[in-house]
Amino acid sequence: MKRMYVAGLVLAIPVIVALAMLLAPTHAKSEERKSQSAEIKVDNFTFAPATITVPVNSTITWVNKDDIPHVILSNDGLFKSKALDTDDKFSYTFTKAGTYPYYCSIHPKMQGKVVVE
Numbered sequence: 147m148k149r150m151y152v153a154g155l156v157l158a159i160p161v162i163v164a165l166a167m168l169l170a171p172t173h174a175k176s177e178e179r180k181s182q183s184a185e186i187k188v189d190n191f192t193f194a195p196a197t198i199t200v201p202v203n204s205t206i207t208w209v210n211k212d213d214i215p216h217v218i219l220s221n222d223g224l225f226k227s228k229a230l231d232t233d234d235k236f237s238y239t240f241t242k243a244g245t246y247p248y249y250c251s252i253h254p255k256m257q258g259k260v261v262v263e
Contacts, residue, residue, distance in 0.1 A: 185209060186258065188216050188230070188250075193258035200240065202262055207237040217251040226251075 181203035187194045189211040200206065208218050210230040218227040218236050224246065227236035240246065240262040250256035 181205075183207065187211055188218075188256075191253060191256055193256060196257070197259045197261065199261040199263060202243055203239065203241055204262065205237050205239045206260055207235050209233070209235050215252065216256070218248055219251040221247045221249065 181201055183205045184198055184200055184207070186198060186206060186208045188208055191212065193208075198206065208227065208230070210216050210232055213232055215229040215231050216227075217229050218225070220226070225238040225248075228234075229252075230236055240260060243262050246260040246262065248258050248260070
C-alpha cells in the first residue's frame with residue numbers, strides 16, 4: 147500500500163508542477179496584456195477626455211478635430227507635438243507610472259492629464 151502511495155506521488159508531482167507553470171501568467175505576459183492604446187480628441191478648445199488613466203506602456207494618440215492648430219506639450223517637457231492641423235495626430239508611449247499634466251502651448255487654458263498606473 148505504501149509503495150502505491152509513493153508511486154502515485156512520484157507521478158503526480160511532476161504533472162502538478164507542469165500544470166502550475168503553464169497556467170501561471172508570467173510578469174511579462176501580464177504587462178503586455180495591460181498595455182493599450184487610447185485616443186484623446188482635441189475639439190472645441192478642449193481635450194476629451196480631459197483626464198485619462200492607462201497602464202504603463204500605453205500609447206496615447208491626440209487627434210486634432212478643431213479647425214485651428216494646437217500643440218500638445220507636457221508640463222515637464224517630456225513630450226511635445228508639432229503644430230497639429232485639422233485631423234493631424236500625435237502619439238506618445240508612457241513607459242513609467244505617474245501623472246502627466248499637459249496643455250496646448252498655443253492656447254494655455256486648454257489642459258489635460260494622463261495618469262499612468
